[in-house]
Amino acid sequence: MTNIAIFASGSGTNAENIIKYFGNSEKIKISLILSNKKDAFVLKRAQNFNIPFYYFDRNDFYRSDRINKILKANNIDFIVLAGFLWLLPENLISDYNNKIINIHPALLPNYGGKGMFGMHVHKAVIANKEKESGISIHFVNSKYDDGDIIFQSKCLIEKNETPDSLAQKVHQLEYNFFPKIINDVINKIFYS
Secondary structure (H helix, E strand, O other): OEEEEEEOOOOOHHHHHHHHHOOOOOOEEEEEEEEOOOOOHHHHHHHHOOOOEEEOOHHHHHHOOHHHHHHHHOOOOEEEEOOOOOOOOHHHHHHOOOOEEEEEOOOOOOOOOOOOOHHHHHHHHHHOOOOEEEEEEEEOOOOOOOOOEEEEEEEEOOOOOOHHHHHHHHHHHHHHHHHHHHHHHHHHHHOO
């Protein structure tokens, strides 16, 4: 069994989608949810699915090994970032080298980096009159949105597209592809 920890900062719609996707898997289990926001709705979603969850602050994350200890205590093999907005510390990246992936709501390398998340990305894409956007699923390294790209999927930007309507298209791509790509990557790493 491969145990996944999901890190999220917000509502957790992607986390819930991933939880449901692997709900009956005999090989992959969502074993833990972690958030840097005490009131993030993702923690409520974890509770609803009886998945252990933890809140942590900056001190826990950057100045202690509390998170690494929690991950090890829960036998975590793989980490998924699903709307998690902090840069990962070096000790976490080295402990889980090439076993951490993230999803980004744009076609990297464009529209990535610090401050480029959620609606900020969609507004920038629309403002620059891009013809398409999409999602990028990538390995995580020590820089924002910089790791090797695993998968991308595109959507067309219509003439009257708004940041909100683009966000809906991108969310649909996330829901359609993120769990499947997680499954593919884990199968390649642990079961091939």
